[in-house]
Amino acid sequence: MSGKRNLIRSGKTVDQMVRAIGDRIVTGYLRPGEKLDETSLAARFDVSRTPVREALGHLSAMGLVERRPNRGAIVAVVTQEHLASMFESMAELEAICARFSAERMTSAERRSLEIEHQASARMVQLGAEEDYEYFNTEFHTRLYRGAHNPHIHDLTVMTRSRLAPFRRAQFMLPGRLAKSWQEHELIVTAIMRGDGAAAGKAARDHVSIVSEASAVFAADGGKPVRRDVA
Amino acid sequence: MSGKRNLIRSGKTVDQMVRAIGDRIVTGYLRPGEKLDETSLAARFDVSRTPVREALGHLSAMGLVERRPNRGAIVAVVTQEHLASMFESMAELEAICARFSAERMTSAERRSLEIEHQASARMVQLGAEEDYEYFNTEFHTRLYRGAHNPHIHDLTVMTRSRLAPFRRAQFMLPGRLAKSWQEHELIVTAIMRGDGAAAGKAARDHVSIVSEASAVFAADGGKPVRRDVA
DNA sequence: AAGGCAAGAAGTGCATGCAATTGCCCACTA
DNA sequence: TAGTGGGCAATTGCATGCACTTCTTGCCTT
Numbered sequence: 001m002s003g004k005r006n007l008i009r010s011g012k013t014v015d016q017m018v019r020a021i022g023d024r025i026v027t028g029y030l031r032p033g034e035k036l037d038e039t040s041l042a043a044r045f046d047v048s049r050t051p052v053r054e055a056l057g058h059l060s061a062m063g064l065v066e067r068r069p070n071r072g073a074i075v076a077v078v079t080q081e082h083l084a085s086m087f088e089s090m091a092e093l094e095a096i097c098a099r100f101s102a103e104r105m106t107s108a109e110r111r112s113l114e115i116e117h118q119a120s121a122r123m124v125q126l127g128a129e130e131d132y133e134y135f136n137t138e139f140h141t142r143l144y145r146g147a148h149n150p151h152i153h154d155l156t157v158m159t160r161s162r163l164a165p166f167r168r169a170q171f172m173l174p175g176r177l178a179k180s181w182q183e184h185e186l187i188v189t190a191i192m193r194g195d196g197a198a199a200g201k202a203a204r205d206h207v208s209i210v211s212e213a214s215a216v217f218a219a220d221g222g223k224p225v226r227r228d229v230a
Numbered sequence: 231m232s233g234k235r236n237l238i239r240s241g242k243t244v245d246q247m248v249r250a251i252g253d254r255i256v257t258g259y260l261r262p263g264e265k266l267d268e269t270s271l272a273a274r275f276d277v278s279r280t281p282v283r284e285a286l287g288h289l290s291a292m293g294l295v296e297r298r299p300n301r302g303a304i305v306a307v308v309t310q311e312h313l314a315s316m317f318e319s320m321a322e323l324e325a326i327c328a329r330f331s332a333e334r335m336t337s338a339e340r341r342s343l344e345i346e347h348q349a350s351a352r353m354v355q356l357g358a359e360e361d362y363e364y365f366n367t368e369f370h371t372r373l374y375r376g377a378h379n380p381h382i383h384d385l386t387v388m389t390r391s392r393l394a395p396f397r398r399a400q401f402m403l404p405g406r407l408a409k410s411w412q413e414h415e416l417i418v419t420a421i422m423r424g425d426g427a428a429a430g431k432a433a434r435d436h437v438s439i440v441s442e443a444s445a446v447f448a449a450d451g452g453k454p455v456r457r458d459v460a
Numbered sequence: 461a462a463g464g465c466a467a468g469a470a471g472t473g474c475a476t477g478c479a480a481t482t483g484c485c486c487a488c489t490a
Numbered sequence: 491t492a493g494t495g496g497g498c499a500a501t502t503g504c505a506t507g508c509a510c511t512t513c514t515t516g517c518c519t520t
Contacts, residue, residue, distance in 0.1 A: 280476090
């Protein structure tokens with residue numbers, strides 16, 4: 001092979017490909033149903049087909065790609081029903097995380113959650129959607145961690161990554177930013193009170209609203225975003 | 231290769247291996263921490279190392295085996311904390327499934343759930359642990375399906391399979407059989423009433439008890455069962 | 461003219477070989 | 491004698507090649 005990377009034998013070539021391809025799927029660069037040719041991918045990443053196959057296997061296990069025996073792999077295409085079921089699951093998972101967080105977060109965790117949440121208020125005032133999206137992700141990640149349950153954390157993160165392509169544009173709806181912040185506020189105050197039930201309910205409602213907001217974009221057959229192919 | 235299987239090119243060699251190895255892990259034939267040598271496995275299944283690697287990749291993604299870069303794969307070893315977190319997650323997931331089942335099961339599903347549950351009473355009277363374990367698995371599977379949420383179904387089945395090695399011996403505790411049936415009874419009646427909250431609570435309590443029962447066996451470093459190696 | 465069949469092309473699935481990395485053992489030094 | 495460094499064996503990671511499956515296209519039959 002020509003042009004071997006200087007990082008020969010880095011030991012994580014496959015992992016890099018999983019992330020690279022996964023990101024492209026999750027961010028909508030690759031559209032559902034798109035064909036993933038092993039040979040082309042091998043050429044594109046300048047490796048042989050073997051690591052490509054391994055990467056595709058991982059992505060398949062993650063549910064991001066679909067593999068038909070002897071018929072190649074395509075970007076996983078999710079039906080409306082399955083998408084709805086994932087959003088519903090997400091709401092339940094977040095509810096659990098919020099409930100556990102209310103019951104188990106250390107005082108340090110509660111403090112930093114509150115501080116970051118208050119900081120994000122500035123993003124809302126400025127209407128900085130990109131920045132708020134970052135804070136938003138961070139916020140939810142704190143809830144997952146605060147549950148102090150590694151397995152629920154994994155399940156939640158996994159589900160979130162599968163939903164990522166359908167959530168990207170939610171903040172483009174007018175007024176969504178401010179409402180999102182208010183919903184976070186409800187969750188935070190419930191957690192600060194140690195009120196697990198209220199935190200759970202607030203989190204579930206929050207995700208349900210995101211679900212409805214995202215349904216608009218899901219309706220037209222996935223993400224229209226497509227700036228680059230591979 | 232000598233002795234090629236008559237089912238050449240069955241197209242699902244890897245899948246069979248995933249199931250075969252996964253079963254051996256899940257049933258305790260292979261103990262946590264046990265080394266999984268690619269070459270030995272390839273010889274044992276009479277295939278080359280390539281499909282073995284792919285199978286190990288899948289098992290790794292499922293969390294059943296742990297892969298260290300350049301240092302081979304071992305049967306995943308779960309810490310006490312992680313095990314506890316999985317049981318707790320399982321309780322929450324089952325609670326969700328039971329709640330949804332109470333709200334969404336069709337009348338046909340409710341009917342067959344009830345019938346099967348009543349039929350399993352005979353197994354309890356006879357003390358037929360093996361048979362009851364089958365009914366038990368079937369019972370819970372019905373709950374997962376009855377939730378009418380494919381994604382929650384997947385998450386729950388996945389978690390259950392990871393917990394399988396630690397649940398096998400629970401029915402060997404004296405009186406566990408009858409208690410398990412009574413707990414199922416609570417879940418069933420709540421579902422028949424359409425009482426989601428009660429069904430959820432009953433399911434959560436049920437799993438919590440299983441968790442405590444299983445903790446006894448987990449305490450001595452995993453499953454002592456070991457009848458065959460590969 | 462339409463439908464079915466067969467041959468070819470494209471692409472996946474697996475086998476095998478080679479190179480690199482890791483762990484281990486033993487010699488060598490302080 | 492204990493600790494360290496270098497070489498060696500074992501094993502993984504990746505490349506490449508061949509066999510098989512599937513889809514397509516064109517021809518033949520009715």
